[in-house]
Amino acid sequence: xxxxxxxxxVHAQLNTKTKIFxxxxxxxxxxxxxxxxxxxLGLPGALPVLNKETVKKSIAFGTAIxxxxxxxxxxxxxxxFYPDLPKGYQISQxxxxxxxxxxxxxxFEDGTTxxxxxxxxHLEEDAGKNIHHGSVSYVDLNRAGTPLLEIVSEPDMxxxxxxxxxxxxxxxxxxxxxxxxxxxxxxxxxxxANVSIRPKxxxxxxxxxxxxxxxxxxxxxxxxxxxxxxxxxxxxxxVYEREVVQETRLYDIEKNETRSMRGKEDSAQxxxxxxxxxxxxxxxxxxxxxxxxxxxLPDQKRDRLVGDYGIKEYDxxxxxxxxxxxxxxxxxxxxxxxxxxxxxxLTVELQGRLNHGLTLMNSPVDALKLALIVxxxxxxxxxxxxxxxxxxxxxxxxxxVDETIEKLGLKQVSDDGAILAIIDAIISANADKVAEYxxxxxxxxxxxxxxxxxxxxxxxxxxMVNDLLKQRLNS
Numbered sequence: 001x002x003x004x005x006x007x008x009x010v011h012a013q014l015n016t017k018t019k020i021f022x023x024x025x026x027x028x029x030x031x032x033x034x035x036x037x038x039x040x041l042g043l044p045g046a047l048p049v050l051n052k053e054t055v056k057k058s059i060a061f062g063t064a065i066x067x068x069x070x071x072x073x074x075x076x077x078x079x080x081f082y083p084d085l086p087k088g089y090q091i092s093q094x095x096x097x098x099x100x101x102x103x104x105x106x107x108f109e110d111g112t113t114x115x116x117x118x119x120x121x122h123l124e125e126d127a128g129k130n131i132h133h134g135s136v137s138y139v140d141l142n143r144a145g146t147p148l149l150e151i152v153s154e155p156d157m158x159x160x161x162x163x164x165x166x167x168x169x170x171x172x173x174x175x176x177x178x179x180x181x182x183x184x185x186x187x188x189x190x191x192x193a194n195v196s197i198r199p200k201x202x203x204x205x206x207x208x209x210x211x212x213x214x215x216x217x218x219x220x221x222x223x224x225x226x227x228x229x230x231x232x233x234x235x236x237x238x239v240y241e242r243e244v245v246q247e248t249r250l251y252d253i254e255k256n257e258t259r260s261m262r263g264k265e266d267s268a269q270x271x272x273x274x275x276x277x278x279x280x281x282x283x284x285x286x287x288x289x290x291x292x293x294x295x296x297l298p299d300q301k302r303d304r305l306v307g308d309y310g311i312k313e314y315d316x317x318x319x320x321x322x323x324x325x326x327x328x329x330x331x332x333x334x335x336x337x338x339x340x341x342x343x344x345x346l347t348v349e350l351q352g353r354l355n356h357g358l359t360l361m362n363s364p365v366d367a368l369k370l371a372l373i374v375x376x377x378x379x380x381x382x383x384x385x386x387x388x389x390x391x392x393x394x395x396x397x398x399x400x401v402d403e404t405i406e407k408l409g410l411k412q413v414s415d416d417g418a419i420l421a422i423i424d425a426i427i428s429a430n431a432d433k434v435a436e437y438x439x440x441x442x443x444x445x446x447x448x449x450x451x452x453x454x455x456x457x458x459x460x461x462x463x464m465v466n467d468l469l470k471q472r473l474n475s
Contacts, residue, residue: 013188021048042087067102084128097122117154309339335371
């Protein structure tokens with residue numbers, strides 16, 4: 001039996017308006033090679049100037065994960081040659097990162113948690129992008145110089161599930177801090193997974209393979225699972241030392257497999273040395289005090305929601321898994337919707353209807369409308385079943401909740417007299433079943449409820465129907 005050892009390196013693009021060492025914009029999707037200057041292009045004599053906001057955002061992140069903030073850090077040159085790296089080196093941090101140490105706690109469905117250590121988080125510039133068309137390749141340098149925070153974990157994860165939980169928690173922290181949009185589709189949250197195996201009980205770290213540039217939680221899990229299977233089979237077949245070497249691998253989505261990309265360099269091959277064009281980064285005490293004031297984070301919000309509203313810890317964890325969902329939920333509560341009903345209508349009903357590019361951010365039904373739907377259920381205006389029809393209609397049409405209820409004729413009848421009239425007519429038409437019910441066939445009660453709701457076309461208040469039927473049938 002083998003134990004899996006996983007460490008993750010995440011590159012999170014910081015959401016500054018300009019790049020890390022120049023004033024070019026960081027906007028996504030612009031025409032290739034339009035957001036560039038002498039610094040981005042690595043032209044001789046161009047000097048980098050550090051973007052102060054990147055330092056502030058790094059400090060906020062370090063504070064959030066209980067790290068040591070190095071008030072003196074330095075930038076290094078990481079030397080390698082690649083078409084999308086015009087200078088022939090990348091400016092990064094090596095010996096002294098701005099964020100050192102830290103921890104992130106992941107949550108399991110059974111309520112347990114696990115601490116994952118963070119080795120460091122350092123600032124660096126992104127490279128450009130290679131675009132391949134058949135036998136021709138193009139280079140777009142718009143992304144060159146975009147500020148990245150590289151977050152390196154300890155090898156503390158023991159399964160692909162733990163890796164995904166860690167990434168989701170890290171993703172949420174970045175979004176809560178509002179230091180990165182962490183958009184995986186646009187490449188602003190990219191992950192490299194270092195995967196190795198070892199016999200159960202062994203503490204030695206064996207040869208690891210690095211799976212490069214994974215950008216979806218689903219494919220990260222699949223890539224890790226495949227790599228674990230590949231290494232385990234090599235060990236069992238006696239070819240581990242020949243087939244499992246220190247290398248960088250790519251994950252093929254179509255074939256669901258990893259394949260060798262290149263040998264893995266070590267730090268000596270990158271020939272790190274302090275960048276002579278950049279002074280050490282000195283963080284004054286005043287700036288540090290300003291940056292360590294951070295907003296409520298996912299774990300704190302989860303605990304507060306449990307305490308304030310009495311909801312289950314698992315439900316609170318789901319709600320706080322994204323800042324957008326947490327904001328949506330708390331807006332519903334402020335509008336007067338019940339805490340527990342809001343969870344169901346947000347996480348099950350609305351989320352289940354969001355497809356074809358719809359998200360909470362652009363949903364046709366916003367928090368105010370969904371809150372009002374919940375309130376109309378709770379005040380007896382509509383039934384839960386009718387509320388689903390209202391939600392379906394509002395996903396397709398622009399109209400108020402109350403107008404929709406009226407238009408669809410879904411308002412519940414809560415008038416005793418109107419409901420009793422329907423009940424009396426049904427009892428008169430089914431005298432034989434009334435006699436069977438009174439003789440002890442209690443299951444027939446459901447028949448009378450169904451007939452009453454059918455006759456009222458689903459508009460009778462179910463609770464009142466039950467109470468009034470019991471009065472009539474037991475009299």
